[in-house]
Every structure is written in C-alpha cells, then in structure tokens.
Amino acid sequence: MATPDFILALRKKIGSDPLWLSGVTAVVMRDDRVLLAKRADNGTWTAVTGIIDPGEQPADAAARKVLEETGVVAVPERLAMVHVTDPVVYDNGDQTQYLDLVFRCAWQSGDPRPADGENTAAGWFPLDDLPPMSEDMCKRIAAAVSNKQAAQYLVSPQSADDA
Template identity: 65%
Template sequence: MPTPEFVLALREKVGTDLLWLTGVTAVVLRGDGDEQQVLVVRRADTGAWTPVTGIIDPGEEPAVAAAREVLEEADVVAVPERLAMVQTLAPMTYPNGDRAQYIDIVFRFRWVSGEPFPADGENTEAVWAPLSDLPAMSDDMRSRVAAALRDDPAAVFRT
C-alpha cells in the first residue's frame, strides 16, 4: 500500500502542507557470522535499495507496524528483537508537492520464514543481501543497518 488511507484523508484537509509522521525501519537479519544476510528492497519510486520502511497507522504499535510492513512488502515473516535507533529525518517534498517530516524508529528483526519478493508493488526487488556485499544505499540507510547490527543492546539516539 503506497500511501496509507489516513494520510490521504489528512491531505484532503491540509493540502501539501508539512505533515509530521511516524515511520519505521525493519532491519531483518538471517544467518550468523560470515553467513549473515539482511533483507533489502529496491524502491519502485526511486530505485534506491533500503531495508523495509513504512508508516505507522494511527494507534498501531511501532514494532507491529514494522512486522506488518515486512510481510506486506516482501512476504517475509520476522519478529522484532530490539529497538536499534530513533532519529528525526529532514523535511522532504514528494514529486506531487506533498511535504512530510518523519520520526523514524529502527528495529532489529529476526527472520522466521519466507523468501522475499516484491509483494505489494512498492518495490521492484526484494532480496537477502550478504552483509559483506550490500547493494549501494544512502549513508542514512547504511546507518540504520549499522545500528541494528550493533552488539550493544542500547538504541542509538541522534543528538
């Protein structure tokens, strides 16, 4: 689902004005040691490789939202292991003129089942990438993966 219904309803009221939204990033890992892999998707809108990301629905628990996004976008079942990072992203403007700013909550997830494929049309590819050979991705997305890979159970907070 590209844009949640509640966002579309808000857009009818506020037009393209800046919306403050809560997003999640699910860094899904499988395997151990040198064999460890991360689930990555190639976004249909930009072509960028990322972990699975999405918007939390009103009243939805953040970890539940992240698990839902993983299932919807890649047809993979995963369970949250820990909070990895919380950050505020810079305001952004979408091609249609809509403006948004997100607080992003990053979780480390453990794979349970499923082989990834682009399940909902938001992505053109969904694959397991070896940590030693990740596809090109933005520094921000790499920092989300790095936060999830840390052995320290404490979350990273941007200051």
Template identity: 55%
Template sequence: MPTPDFILDLRRKIGTDMLWLPGVTAVVRRDDEILLVQRSDNRMWTPITGIVDPGEQPATAAAREAKEETGVDISVDRLASVGATTPMAYPNGDQAVYMDHTFSCTWVSGEAYVADDESMDVGWFRVEDLPEMHHELRARIDAALSGEIAARFTAP
C-alpha cells in the same frame, strides 16, 4: 501498500504541507544477510520502511511492513535507533518528516518476493556487499547490527 487512507484524508485538508509522521525501519537479518527492497519510485535499495498506523505499536508496524512488502514473517528483536529523518518532498509535492524507529529483526519464515507496488525487487545481501544507499539508511542498518543493548538516539 499504497498511501494509507489516514494520510490521504490529512492531505485533503492540508495539501502538500509538511507532515510529521511516525515511521519504522525493519532491518531483517538471516544469518549474515540483510533483506532489502528496491523502491519502485526511485530505484534505490533500502531496508523495509513504512508508516505507523494510528494507534499501532511501532514494533507491530515493523512486522506488518515486512509481511506487506516482502511476504516474510519476522521477529522484532529490539529497538536499535530513534531519530527524525531529513525533511523530504515526494514527486507529487507532498512533504514529510518521519520520527523513525529502527528495529533489529530476524527472519522467521517465508520466501521474500515483491509483495506490493512500492518495490520492484527484493533481495538478501551480505552485509559486506550492501548496495549504495542514503547515509541515513546505512546508519540505521549499522545501529541494528551493532549488537548494542540500548537504542541509539540521533544527535542534531
């Protein structure tokens, strides 16, 4: 899914200045595998991520992003962690920081495929064979797989 219209509207007003946005990460499990997407912008493998639309519940956004990016239906089982991301700058100069809500999720149905232009590949990976990824993303996966009942809160 391309950049949401509400973000484009904000960017017309503030340019590339820093935006503080709500985000979600869906760590989708199927038995002992995790569903990952390979981003088309930087070719890195990541769990499913996205922006929460205005008025949308974060758990609903996680399920929506999974469907939009990979074509699979999931159950959102629990909130695994909450924390601000490292500030980032995109190739076009846009800057953002996300308040990420990571959810531990379970695959329900559907064959995973590249369902939008944000990804170039999707795949199921055994937990012990995950590809290299940014440490913040790996920490989100670890929180989702921890089995902990309470959510983790990222410390400063």
C-alpha cells in the same frame, strides 16, 4: 508508494503543507545477511520502511511492513535507533518528515519477493557486500546489526551545541 487512507484524509485538510509522521525501518537479519528491497518509486535499495498506522504499536508496524512488502515473516527483536529523517518533498509537492524507529528483526519464514507493488525486487544481502545505499540507510542498518543492546538516539549538531 501506496499512501495510507488516514494520510489522504489529512492531505484533504492541510494540502501539501509539512506533515509530521511516525515511521519504522525494519532491518531483518538471517544469519549474516540483511533483507533489502528495491523501491519502485526511485530504484534505491533500502531496508523495509513504512508508516505506522494510527494506534498501531511500532514493532507491529515493522513486522506488518516486512510481510506486506516482501512476503517475509519477521519478528522484531529490539529497538536499535530513534532518529528524525530529513524533510521529504514528494513529486506531487506533499511535504513530510518522519520520526523513524529502527528495529532489528529476525527472519522467521518466507522467501523475499516484491509482494505489494511498492518494490521491484527483494533479497538477502551479505553485510559485507551491500548494494549502494544512502548514508542515512547505512546508519540505520549499522545500528541494527551492532551488538549494542540500547537504542541509539541521534542528536542534531545544533542541539549538541546548545547543551
């Protein structure tokens, strides 16, 4: 996966220490099908995900990542979910965790393809016939395809116990 220049600059200062980042997940819908990409780094199918650039509006980041990674033009319709991912440790030892904003997006044009080397495949999948995915990614897609107009905000079990 291509690492943005601003993160490479931060890594020069902090090394592999934990880095808190903002990210987006774009769940692009076309009729009753969802756009998925097969990641080049680990072979898993996911909705399009990516890091928000400094100063970039999150919805713009979602649309940008969809175009960069799949060649599809999509328009964010609504914020579907806000959550924190589990910590991630990359093969090089870099540690990070993401505040992830999940957007439901509508397809506008383009045929999906692996456009930038971050994915090996991209395509449309019927909602009732998705490839195997992580439980976390399934939750993101479910939030985006639900009829709820308000975003879902996940609360950790520990926070719920403190309330």
